[in-house]
Amino acid sequence: MTANPEQRRKERLDRGIKVRSDGIYALMSWRELCYLVLPRLVLIVGMLILPLVVPIYWQKVVSYVCIYALLTLSFDFLAHFVGLVSLGGAFFIGIGSYLAAILNTSFGLPPLLTIPAATILGAFICTLLLIPCLPLRGVYFAIVTLMYPLLLIRVIEALDIFGGTDGIVGVTSFTNHYFIIIMVLLFLFGLRRLVNQDLGLVLRAVKDNDQAVRASGMSITYYKTIAVFIGSAMGCLGGAYLAHIYMWAGLSSFALDFSILPIAATVIGGAGTLVGPVLGAFILVPLSEWLRDFGTLRIVIYAVILLLFIVIRSEGLMVYSQRKYHQFEKWIKV
Amino acid sequence: MDILLEILIYGSIHSITLALMALGFALVYGTSRVPNFAHGALYIVTGFIAWSFLKAMHLNYLLSIVLAIIITGVIGAMIYQFILIRVRGMAISEIIASYAIGLAILEGFRWGGFKGMTYTLPTFIQGSIFIAGVPVDLHRIVVLICGAALVGFLWLFTHFTRIGLALRGMAQDERAALMLGIDSDRMAVVAMVLGSMLAGLAAALLLPLGNIVVETGYNVLILAIAVCIVGGLGSWMGAVLAALLIGFTQILTEVYLGTHFKMVVALLAIIITLILRPSGLFGRQKELEERV
Numbered sequence: 001m002t003a004n005p006e007q008r009r010k011e012r013l014d015r016g017i018k019v020r021s022d023g024i025y026a027l028m029s030w031r032e033l034c035y036l037v038l039p040r041l042v043l044i045v046g047m048l049i050l051p052l053v054v055p056i057y058w059q060k061v062v063s064y065v066c067i068y069a070l071l072t073l074s075f076d077f078l079a080h081f082v083g084l085v086s087l088g089g090a091f092f093i094g095i096g097s098y099l100a101a102i103l104n105t106s107f108g109l110p111p112l113l114t115i116p117a118a119t120i121l122g123a124f125i126c127t128l129l130l131i132p133c134l135p136l137r138g139v140y141f142a143i144v145t146l147m148y149p150l151l152l153i154r155v156i157e158a159l160d161i162f163g164g165t166d167g168i169v170g171v172t173s174f175t176n177h178y179f180i181i182i183m184v185l186l187f188l189f190g191l192r193r194l195v196n197q198d199l200g201l202v203l204r205a206v207k208d209n210d211q212a213v214r215a216s217g218m219s220i221t222y223y224k225t226i227a228v229f230i231g232s233a234m235g236c237l238g239g240a241y242l243a244h245i246y247m248w249a250g251l252s253s254f255a256l257d258f259s260i261l262p263i264a265a266t267v268i269g270g271a272g273t274l275v276g277p278v279l280g281a282f283i284l285v286p287l288s289e290w291l292r293d294f295g296t297l298r299i300v301i302y303a304v305i306l307l308l309f310i311v312i313r314s315e316g317l318m319v320y321s322q323r324k325y326h327q328f329e330k331w332i333k334v
Numbered sequence: 335m336d337i338l339l340e341i342l343i344y345g346s347i348h349s350i351t352l353a354l355m356a357l358g359f360a361l362v363y364g365t366s367r368v369p370n371f372a373h374g375a376l377y378i379v380t381g382f383i384a385w386s387f388l389k390a391m392h393l394n395y396l397l398s399i400v401l402a403i404i405i406t407g408v409i410g411a412m413i414y415q416f417i418l419i420r421v422r423g424m425a426i427s428e429i430i431a432s433y434a435i436g437l438a439i440l441e442g443f444r445w446g447g448f449k450g451m452t453y454t455l456p457t458f459i460q461g462s463i464f465i466a467g468v469p470v471d472l473h474r475i476v477v478l479i480c481g482a483a484l485v486g487f488l489w490l491f492t493h494f495t496r497i498g499l500a501l502r503g504m505a506q507d508e509r510a511a512l513m514l515g516i517d518s519d520r521m522a523v524v525a526m527v528l529g530s531m532l533a534g535l536a537a538a539l540l541l542p543l544g545n546i547v548v549e550t551g552y553n554v555l556i557l558a559i560a561v562c563i564v565g566g567l568g569s570w571m572g573a574v575l576a577a578l579l580i581g582f583t584q585i586l587t588e589v590y591l592g593t594h595f596k597m598v599v600a601l602l603a604i605i606i607t608l609i610l611r612p613s614g615l616f617g618r619q620k621e622l623e624e625r626v
Binding site: 079085132133136138139140142143144147148150151154155157158256260263264267294295296297299300303304306307310311314 | 369416417420421425426427429430431434435437438441442444445446556559563591592594595597598601602604605608609612
């Protein structure tokens with residue numbers, strides 16, 4: 001080893017505005033206001049003008065991106081704020097799309113009714129099915145939720161219900177990019193708010209130390225149920241909208257993509273930041289759309305990206321850029 | 335009477351098949367708590383490597399199988415050494431990472447390797463015999479004997495050899511194991527190699543009975559998880575009994591309800607067991623860490 005006489009380390013200092021603005025906004029100038037608002041404004045404006053600037057073929061992708069963004073939000077919320085690692089994104093999407101399709105084809109409801117109905121009903125069904133698993137911790141909950149969509153695929157196949165392997169066809173077409181974009185923004189900022197409210201604090205306490213929550217006389221299962229309801233509502237909303245885009249709901253609504261991509265997007269974007277996962281979805285979904293010609297190779301590619309991020313940069317893009325934005329960094333001699 | 339005999343014979347063969355599929359997973363995850371969710375992928379990899387040695391390079395059948403199993407073992411060691419070691423201790427990341435590896439391998443095969451033609455391995459012994467009036471392939475008999483022998487051998491291995499005991503010690507209490515001089519990283523590599531080779535061995539024994547297809551990889555993983563979870567992690571007796579239980583239930587449902595329900599049984603078994611008794615029917619480990 002060649003000895004390096006100059007040992008250096010990176011010193012990080014919070015920017016003054018960040019320190020003041022962490023929770024309480026005490027703004028002193030327009031510059032500080034811009035500093036705070038800029039990142040949020042870039043995201044909101046960027047998402048709102050997206051349908052106007054992308055070419056025709058990619059219009060549809062905007063909707064897919066938003067559906068995946070909802071799923072990743074739900075995954076990030078459940079995993080990093082409640083401690084329930086749910087590998088069952090496909091379960092939420094599947095329930096949502098089947099419900100919307102059934103409500104639309106059998107009861108003749110218009111899309112503007114089926115989507116909210118499927119969201120609420122689907123969230124109820126998902127929550128009811130998941131309640132027995134709520135006492136499970138970590139790995140065990142993950143395995144159970146991974147098995148649920150697989151089970152439903154096999155059950156639908158075996159009993160030949162809901163159109164069997166053909167799925168439900170003839171769902172009314174409904175594509176409105178702004179609807180789903182605004183939903184993503186609402187859920188994103190709503191959740192950011194929620195996790196800092198009292199409810200959010202309790203949820204985070206459940207994640208960190210459930211016995212302490214229990215000792216404070218609060219029911220863990222009750223809070224977990226609320227969280228699962230919120231999480232699955234987001235997934236079911238995406239699923240219901242997906243059924244109306246495809247004009248079809250079938251077994252591929254339970255596809256593995258819906259479980260794997262949110263995890264990859266969360267790891268890339270930065271776990272526990274809520275915005276990061278959305279950005280992750282905005283990176284991964286267009287990538288996989290672009291790779292559509294290669295068939296299943298795209299699953300390989302995002303599995304590999306996921307692995308690289310887990311192994312090399314496990315903090316994710318968002319945490320990294322937040323650090324760069326909010327802190328001065330300089331090298332100092334030790 | 336006839337159908338009962340058939341159920342009995344095929345049920346036991348199927349149970350041993352399940353036990354074979356699960357052994358590697360049980361050894362790695364159940365005994366040493368290194369999750370290897372790439373188990374199914376390694377199973378398919380062995381089949382594919384054996385096939386390429388046999389058909390593309392015209393090697394001896396036995397030689398190609400042995401080579402394939404060794405290569406799978408090396409792949410398993412590499413998976414641990416380069417990827418899993420970095421997320422060791424974070425259970426969820428371990429599972430996601432190993433599952434991603436399995437996914438990459440299987441979908442990679444689906445994309446590149448397995449299109450059009452069917453890939454099959456020849457059976458070890460041709461022909462079939464009649465047991466009490468029920469026709470059974472000789473290959474299935476070989477599977478039955480090998481499987482039973484392997485289960486017994488592994489029980490002896492994990493209970494009476496130094497390495498086997500070290501593997502179990504690591505799962506029970508990693509710190510105590512470290513204090514007693516067990517290098518947990520090295521033992522984890524050993525566990526991964528053994529588990530991967532067992533997946534390979536199961537593939538070599540079972541794949542000649544059908545085609546080598548990607549879906550088998552996922553099914554093997556699900557069945558292995560089912561057997562391990564129903565039996566209880568870390569319990570050999572449990573794993574064997576769970577294999578018998580699931581095996582016979584699957585054969586019964588296949589006879590009376592149809593083939594579609596075969597996987598439903600395994601999935602339901604996993605979900606119900608996890609909900610009611612996460613430690614499994616015969617496991618007695620770490621109940622406090624499993625559920626609130």
